[in-house]
Amino acid sequence: MDSGFSDRTFTMGQAAELLDVRQAFLRRLEAHELVQPDRSGGNQRRYTQGDLERVSHIRELVDDGLTLNGVRRVLALEDAVRMLKAQIKRLKSREARR
Secondary structure: OOHHHOOOOEOHHHHHHHHOOOHHHHHHHHHOOOOOOEEOOOOOEEEOHHHHHHHHHHHHHHHOOOOHHHHHHHHHHHHHHHHHHHHHHHHHHHHHHO
8 A cells, every 4th residue: 555645535435446345345344343434524434544454454364265253353363462562562671671
């Protein structure tokens, strides 16, 4: 994804085109609470760069054969690993200051 888009939001149609997925796939991800795009005043979905990156990652997992429930578990585990790595980094930093 191009970092020049970082502050921009995208409609569902734009997001689907950029990601080469169907709009129904994006709606299904939202229904399964895997992605929660913002909504415009007219209640249209607005996807951020972060949303697009998350959908791209989810698509890779689905393409690898995971179900959406499996994707949810993988994403939760990835979040846990990130939190643990951050905690280890803080502890190492604290220990280095002693």
